Amino acid sequence: LSAFSPHSPVTSEQIEHLHRRFKQLSRDQLTIRKENFDSIPDLEFNPIRGKIVHAFFDKRNLRQESDGLADEINFEDFLTIMSYFRPIEMNMDEEQLDRFRKEKLKFLFHMYDSDHDGKITLQEYRNVVEELLSGNPHLEKESARSIADGAMMEAASICVGQMGPDQVYEGITFDDFLKMWQGIDIETKMHVRFLTMETIAHCY
Amino acid sequence: GFHLYHRLPRLMPESCILIAIGALVGVIIFASDHKSPPVMNTSIYFLYLLPPIILEEGYFMPTRPFFENIGSILWWSVPGALLNSFGIGLSLYGVCQIEAFGLSDLNLLQNLLFGSMISAVDPVAALVVFEEASVNEQLYMMIFGESLLNDGITVVLYNIFIAFIQMHKYEEIESIDVLAGFARFFVVGLGGVLFGVVFGFVSALMTRFTSNVSAIEPLLVFMFSYLSYLSAETLYISGILAMTACAVTMKKYVEENVSQNSYTTIKYFMKMLSSVSETLIFVFMGVSTVGKNHEWNWAFISFTLLLCLIWRTLSVFALFYITNKFRTYPFTFKDQLIISYSGLRGASSFSLAFLLPDNLFPRKKLFITATLVVIYFTVYIQGITIGPLVRYLDVKKTNKKESINEEIHVRLMDHLKAGIEDICGHWSHYQLRDKFKKFDNKYLKKILIREHQPKSRIVSLYKKMEIKLAIEMAESGVKMSKPSTTSSQSRRNQPVQRLSPADVESMRDVLAHNLYQVRQRAPTYNRHNLCTYTNEKQAQEILIRQQHSFRQSCRKGNSLPWGRQANTAEVRYLSLPQGPGQLSGRKARRVTFTGKGSAL
Numbered sequence: 001l002s003a004f005s006p007h008s009p010v011t012s013e014q015i016e017h018l019h020r021r022f023k024q025l026s027r028d029q030l031t032i033r034k035e036n037f038d039s040i041p042d043l044e045f046n047p048i049r050g051k052i053v054h055a056f057f058d059k060r061n062l063r064q065e066s067d068g069l070a071d072e073i074n075f076e077d078f079l080t081i082m083s084y085f086r087p088i089e090m091n092m093d094e095e096q097l098d099r100f101r102k103e104k105l106k107f108l109f110h111m112y113d114s115d116h117d118g119k120i121t122l123q124e125y126r127n128v129v130e131e132l133l134s135g136n137p138h139l140e141k142e143s144a145r146s147i148a149d150g151a152m153m154e155a156a157s158i159c160v161g162q163m164g165p166d167q168v169y170e171g172i173t174f175d176d177f178l179k180m181w182q183g184i185d186i187e188t189k190m191h192v193r194f195l196t197m198e199t200i201a202h203c204y
Numbered sequence: 205g206f207h208l209y210h211r212l213p214r215l216m217p218e219s220c221i222l223i224a225i226g227a228l229v230g231v232i233i234f235a236s237d238h239k240s241p242p243v244m245n246t247s248i249y250f251l252y253l254l255p256p257i258i259l260e261e262g263y264f265m266p267t268r269p270f271f272e273n274i275g276s277i278l279w280w281s282v283p284g285a286l287l288n289s290f291g292i293g294l295s296l297y298g299v300c301q302i303e304a305f306g307l308s309d310l311n312l313l314q315n316l317l318f319g320s321m322i323s324a325v326d327p328v329a330a331l332v333v334f335e336e337a338s339v340n341e342q343l344y345m346m347i348f349g350e351s352l353l354n355d356g357i358t359v360v361l362y363n364i365f366i367a368f369i370q371m372h373k374y375e376e377i378e379s380i381d382v383l384a385g386f387a388r389f390f391v392v393g394l395g396g397v398l399f400g401v402v403f404g405f406v407s408a409l410m411t412r413f414t415s416n417v418s419a420i421e422p423l424l425v426f427m428f429s430y431l432s433y434l435s436a437e438t439l440y441i442s443g444i445l446a447m448t449a450c451a452v453t454m455k456k457y458v459e460e461n462v463s464q465n466s467y468t469t470i471k472y473f474m475k476m477l478s479s480v481s482e483t484l485i486f487v488f489m490g491v492s493t494v495g496k497n498h499e500w501n502w503a504f505i506s507f508t509l510l511l512c513l514i515w516r517t518l519s520v521f522a523l524f525y526i527t528n529k530f531r532t533y534p535f536t537f538k539d540q541l542i543i544s545y546s547g548l549r550g551a552s553s554f555s556l557a558f559l560l561p562d563n564l565f566p567r568k569k570l571f572i573t574a575t576l577v578v579i580y581f582t583v584y585i586q587g588i589t590i591g592p593l594v595r596y597l598d599v600k601k602t603n604k605k606e607s608i609n610e611e612i613h614v615r616l617m618d619h620l621k622a623g624i625e626d627i628c629g630h631w632s633h634y635q636l637r638d639k640f641k642k643f644d645n646k647y648l649k650k651i652l653i654r655e656h657q658p659k660s661r662i663v664s665l666y667k668k669m670e671i672k673l674a675i676e677m678a679e680s681g682v683k684m685s686k687p688s689t690t691s692s693q694s695r696r697n698q699p700v701q702r703l704s705p706a707d708v709e710s711m712r713d714v715l716a717h718n719l720y721q722v723r724q725r726a727p728t729y730n731r732h733n734l735c736t737y738t739n740e741k742q743a744q745e746i747l748i749r750q751q752h753s754f755r756q757s758c759r760k761g762n763s764l765p766w767g768r769q770a771n772t773a774e775v776r777y778l779s780l781p782q783g784p785g786q787l788s789g790r791k792a793r794r795v796t797f798t799g800k801g802s803a804l
Contacts, residue, residue: 043623052619052624128612129612180609181613
């Protein structure tokens with residue numbers, strides 16, 4: 001909780017709600033493992049399910065120094081992940097806003113960069129696109145790959161501009177990623193509205 | 205001429221010019237005849253002039269932002285319209301009570317009716333300004349949604365009040381009637397929407413089977429929407445809302461089903477019809493300014509004007525204050541100011557005023573004059589100044605990039621949010637939308653759409669990009685100029701450079717194939733500008749040129765698929781010259797990534 005307080009006033013009510021949810025998911029244990037996420041029925045239909053669950057266990061998101069995947073997370077880690085989805089407060093100043101934005105973008109970046117090498121390569125990007133389009137059975141894999149290629153090209157053009165004929169674009173680094181997102185309003189898009197509907201929570 | 209001269213739209217909205225023209229025509233007629241010029245009557249307006257406008261508004265509505273903001277929009281339009289009408293009506297009644305103004309024969313009902321008439325907002329001019337200044341989506345949506353719903357609501361109110369007036373002449377109205385009026389309001393409104401949705405489904409269903417008779421597809425579309433309007437009106441439910449709902453429902457499925465030609469026809473025809481109607485209405489307005497239909501009463505008119513402004517501002521601030529509590533991103537003061545300033549009146553109020561039955565309204569001319577004055581004022585003064593105001597206030601802008609990356613990211617974000625919400629056990633409208641989409645995909649689309657083609661937006665965007673790329677490759681030959689993805693405008697305006705020699709049948713095939721699959725997906729807000737798919741033109745040009753260059757290439761004995769000479773110092777972005785061309789589903793040529801491919 002100490003991670004929270006300097007950043008935002010997540011209300012204690014919200015924390016309580018999340019705690020209850022955590023207990024539900026973990027079946028009253030202290031920690032959650034990946035398997036616990038299987039108990040959420042709706043998540044099945046989500047095309048990027050794997051990546052989302054993975055994001056919870058990604059040590060980089062948990063602000064731990066090491067790298068790789070954690071096996072299990074406790075409530076504090078759970079909250080840490082949730083904190084990436086806070087809506088922005090009206091009273092934040094420029095620096096805070098900037099930091100906030102970077103945090104969110106970093107979270108996203110980690111979702112793309114599955115091998116933790118700090119770059120989104122073509123293969124990883126393809127992976128993401130394939131997953132995104134996996135809900136559509138009529139789309140061939142090849143199309144998904146071509147789309148990813150196209151997107152990479154675009155990214156290259158934004159980030160690097162004109163390239164010499166022998167230059168090779170390694171992958172999207174975090175700075176490039178930031179560049180791509182310039183002008184897009186992530187703060188307004190990446191938040192979860194905390195409307196509590198108790199009945200829904202109890203359905204699980 | 206208005207659209208050709210580009211400076212002019214920045215100065216004043218089109219409605220101004222139209223009215224001016226109308227006034228000019230009116231002057232001419234008047235001068236020559238000394239008679240009042242010909243005018244409209246109820247049937248012409250409601251049967252012929254209004255439906256095309258409504259249809260066009262509904263059809264070209266950008267559905268996703270609309271539904272995302274639907275809560276706020278509904279909360280703003282419905283109570284807003286009611287508040288405005290009653291507010292203005294009651295205040296005017298109060299004004300009329302003052303003996304000195306000589307208005308005491310206007311009773312409450314008439315004032316209320318006038319209030320409802322005058323609060324019919326027509327912010328087309330404001331929308332144009334917004335689009336030009338690229339204001340943020342929420343703001344745009346609010347005004348757009350308001351204009352859409354407002355017409356329906358005011359007409360409903362208008363009819364209710366007229367019914368009241370006819371019923372009771374000048375006797376007391378019992379409270380039961382008032383309640384009945386309220387109930388009627390809801391029945392009419394909701395009934396209209398339901399009706400329209402049903403019609404939309406029926407027409408979508410029919411278009412599923414028209415693959416062999418594609419010439420009648422536009423006819424189907426227009427006919428069904430008009431039918432929904434007419435039948436709703438016959439049943440005394442709101443035809444306007446029915447037609448809007450029909451158009452929205454129809455669009456989604458019909459778009460998938462109809463052929464490219466029909467689609468274009470529908471688009472253009474709709475725009476044409478609505479332009480015609482709007483022009484006619486404004487011209488009528490101008491024409492009737494000049495004539496003997498007037499009665500001037502300083503008090504009434506000036507108070508009307510004042511009250512319109514006051515009540516609009518009041519309702520905006522009051523309603524938004526409440527709505528802001530429920531929104532994650534509240535509307536700022538600036539936004540609210542703009543919204544209240546963009547309450548331009550237009551054709552609807554005028555038509556409604558004009559159509560007041562004479563026998564019930566001995567002072568009809570007064571109403572007409574007042575309405576006209578308000579319209580003139582709002583259109584000219586507010587219309588002209590709203591542009592500078594928006595720019596001055598520096599309203600938050602939207603960022604519309606048409607890049608694949610953005611599409612992918614946004615899509616990812618949506619899924620991510622839905623996933624997180626599932627995990628938290630929270631509910632919000634992403635879930636709702638997801639659920640609707642699931643339902644839609646499972647049942648509706650199967651029934652209503654012809655063959656289920658992959659219409660993922662990413663794919664269509666990608667195809668667009670692929671064509672652009674292919675065109676560029678054909679045109680540039682040596683160097684690709686840097687495409688700036690911040691605005692695809694620059695891509696479209698790329699001058700055609702010299703031709704690369706070569707191109708093979710396959711490239712033509714790819715282009716031809718893809719041209720008939722990609723649809724323009726950008727929403728077209730402006731009534732008068734259809735986003736022309738300029739790539740079509742470019743691509744057609746390419747096709748022609750390739751026919752020439754094909755001969756050349758045969759001579760050169762080119763064997764590379766895209767005709768890229770190996771020795772050209774070409775910019776290779778990702779060493780993937782063959783990459784984009786594969787999307788046509790031809791399995792013949794697999795994408796062979798060179799050794800560098802994976803490392804990019």
